[in-house]
Amino acid sequence: MNKILNYSAVKAIVMRHLFEWRRNLDRVVDTFWWSTIDIIFWGLTSSYIKQNNPQIPNIVTLFLGGIILWTFVQNSQRDINMPLLNDAWNRNLVNLFSTPIRLRDFIAGTLVLGLIKLSMSFVFLSVVAFLLYQFNIFYLGYFLILAMVNLILVGWWVGFIISGLILRFSYRVEAFAWSLVFAIYPFSAIFYPVDILPGWAQAVAKVLPTSYIFESMRSIIFDGTFSWGNIIISFILNLIYLTLSILFLKKMFRESLRTGRLVKLN
Amino acid sequence: MNDEMIVEVRNLTKKFGPANAKSVAVDNISFSIKEGEIVGFLGPNGAGKTTTIQMLLGLVIPTSGTIDIFHKSLFQHREEILSEMNFSSTYTHLPWRLSVFENLYVVALLYSVKNARDKVAEVIKKMNLEEIKDETIDKLSSGWITRVNLARTFLNNPRLILLDEPTASLDPEGADEIRKKILEYRKREKATILWTSHNMAEVEEVCDRVIFLHKGKIIAEDTPRGLAKTIKFCRVSFIIEEKQDEFLRIIAQNKWKAIVSDKFITIELVEEDIPLLIQILAEEEISYSEISIDKPTLEDFFISTARKK
Numbered sequence: 001m002n003k004i005l006n007y008s009a010v011k012a013i014v015m016r017h018l019f020e021w022r023r024n025l026d027r028v029v030d031t032f033w034w035s036t037i038d039i040i041f042w043g044l045t046s047s048y049i050k051q052n053n054p055q056i057p058n059i060v061t062l063f064l065g066g067i068i069l070w071t072f073v074q075n076s077q078r079d080i081n082m083p084l085l086n087d088a089w090n091r092n093l094v095n096l097f098s099t100p101i102r103l104r105d106f107i108a109g110t111l112v113l114g115l116i117k118l119s120m121s122f123v124f125l126s127v128v129a130f131l132l133y134q135f136n137i138f139y140l141g142y143f144l145i146l147a148m149v150n151l152i153l154v155g156w157w158v159g160f161i162i163s164g165l166i167l168r169f170s171y172r173v174e175a176f177a178w179s180l181v182f183a184i185y186p187f188s189a190i191f192y193p194v195d196i197l198p199g200w201a202q203a204v205a206k207v208l209p210t211s212y213i214f215e216s217m218r219s220i221i222f223d224g225t226f227s228w229g230n231i232i233i234s235f236i237l238n239l240i241y242l243t244l245s246i247l248f249l250k251k252m253f254r255e256s257l258r259t260g261r262l263v264k265l266n
Numbered sequence: 267m268n269d270e271m272i273v274e275v276r277n278l279t280k281k282f283g284p285a286n287a288k289s290v291a292v293d294n295i296s297f298s299i300k301e302g303e304i305v306g307f308l309g310p311n312g313a314g315k316t317t318t319i320q321m322l323l324g325l326v327i328p329t330s331g332t333i334d335i336f337h338k339s340l341f342q343h344r345e346e347i348l349s350e351m352n353f354s355s356t357y358t359h360l361p362w363r364l365s366v367f368e369n370l371y372v373v374a375l376l377y378s379v380k381n382a383r384d385k386v387a388e389v390i391k392k393m394n395l396e397e398i399k400d401e402t403i404d405k406l407s408s409g410w411i412t413r414v415n416l417a418r419t420f421l422n423n424p425r426l427i428l429l430d431e432p433t434a435s436l437d438p439e440g441a442d443e444i445r446k447k448i449l450e451y452r453k454r455e456k457a458t459i460l461w462t463s464h465n466m467a468e469v470e471e472v473c474d475r476v477i478f479l480h481k482g483k484i485i486a487e488d489t490p491r492g493l494a495k496t497i498k499f500c501r502v503s504f505i506i507e508e509k510q511d512e513f514l515r516i517i518a519q520n521k522w523k524a525i526v527s528d529k530f531i532t533i534e535l536v537e538e539d540i541p542l543l544i545q546i547l548a549e550e551e552i553s554y555s556e557i558s559i560d561k562p563t564l565e566d567f568f569i570s571t572a573r574k575k
Contacts, residue, residue: 006345006378008375008376008377008378008382009375009376009378011375012372012373012375012376015368015371015372015375016361016364016368016372019361019363019364019365019368019372020361020363020364023363023364023402024363086361087361090359090360090361090362091357091358091359092358092359092360092361094320094323094325094353094355094358095353095358095359095360095373095418096376097323097324097325098323098324098325098348098353099348099373099376099377100344100345100346100348100349100376100377100378101376102345254327257324257325257326257327258326258327259282260282260317260320260326262325262326263320263325263326266358
């Protein structure tokens with residue numbers, strides 16, 4: 001019982017949400033719809049800008065690459081929080097945590113589930129972008145894998161913080177699950193360089209792992225160069241935030257057992 | 267039933283709220299449950315039953331006190347202990363977009379049940395759920411949902427089951443069926459059961475012993491019959507059509523309590539006074555067409571204790 005992970009419990013979490021996912025239009029929409037709308041909207045916008053400003057090279061690549069990569073942050077964060085909220089909405093949290101499952105098994109289950117759904121949405125978006133705009137995301141080469149790993153880690157630590165806040169403040173902050181991640185959106189410099197941000201905003205961008213990834217993406221698109229330094233800084237920042245966010249979530253979970261908030265959330 | 271203690275709770279206390287204004291939900295309670303015993307956990311709303319059950323499930327951390335289950339500390343051996351327990355409550359729901367089979371399969375995985383699919387099929391058969399196994403929970407009646415909830419409880423062959431009002435929301439026939447299933451399981455597996463209910467007749471029927479909580483404290487602990495016996499008053503009901511006023515005057519003289527509804531009169535009095543009452547009726551030539559004597563029940567104990575406190 002003291003295994004690092006209870007694989008059966010991890011599988012239970014994955015199966016529970018996959019069973020529901022295929023019957024729940026909301027969840028299917030979350031996985032595909034919004035990102036597809038973004039692809040269509042920004043693809044058309046960037047195509048129009050390119051038509052009228054041919055001197056701006058690779059504008060479509062910049063926008064579509066940025067959108068697809070941002071999907072990794074947004075979807076991986078949401079897939080951490082939705083299983084917790086879903087079980088709370090279903091009044092199933094008491095059933096769930098009265099079994100031998102531990103917090104770490106629950107988290108591991110949500111991570112595996114998130115990766116499965118993220119793979120599906122990534123393949124889908126890549127195909128949509130290619131069919132509509134002949135945009136090939138794999139043009140980014142092995143940087144794509146490094147960026148994906150880092151951006152998924154960002155989604156995870158933001159998700160852990162939000163789950164901790166939900167355990168602490170209950171439904172009052174449930175909207176964070178689909179909104180809080182956008183607090184880092186303007187500072188991540190997805191479509192523009194960090195340099196154009198005001199001084200204070202540049203300071204914020206410097207402590208966000210996302211800004212280093214999107215700076216690297218732009219270097220590849222515009223100059224064909226790639227900085228390992230940016231990837232390493234992003235990765236180190238992610239490890240620090242991931243560790244802190246897990247400690248925060250563990251503390252909030254323990255607090256919710258002490259104060260009875262976990263059962264009240266049910 | 268043997269004398270091995272399955273549950274041992276010592277000086278359990280739970281306080282909620284900020285440090286300067288804590289409310290006490292459970293106040294220094296101690297009790298034990300033997301293997302194979304069915305213990306009723308009773309008390310009015312807010313007595314602390316649910317909080318105690320939540321602490322027994324590791325869902326709420328006590329402020330102080332200890333809980334040992336299967337001779338092990340719940341706080342040090344949570345997963346090991348919970349794998350041999352299960353819980354069912356009318357007030358928790360199963361994910362409603364999952365089918366019955368899917369729900370049970372997920373629960374079997376959570377308990378690391380070997381050959382989970384086979385075990386689920388076996389429980390579905392035993393609980394007569396075959397006809398609804400592919401239905402999603404949102405399409406089921408409350409009777410079916412209660413049965414599925416109970417089926418969920420048997421998946422890991424638990425040695426200890428905590429039941430929170432397992433038959434609430436069921437019609438009498440459905441409730442009877444559920445009680446039979448639980449008692450069958452207890453007999454077959456020698457399981458220990460902690461049972462909360464507001465249905466006193468049910469508790470009298472199934473429980474070997476009752477623990478009565480009020481405002482977080484245990485105020486009584488005995489067999490259902492033993493607790494009922496502590497109530498000295500019983501009720502004698504008559505249909506009296508003539509000389510009703512005279513009869514009520516005699517009742518008042520003897521300081522008995524009467525409840526009158528048209529020709530129906532119910533007298534509340536100590537059991538030893540019943541012969542005197544019958545004698546008075548004969549002496550005064552007051553005729554009655556029907557008589558029934560209701561001895562005190564667990565429900566009387568419940569109501570009188572809740573009112574007194």
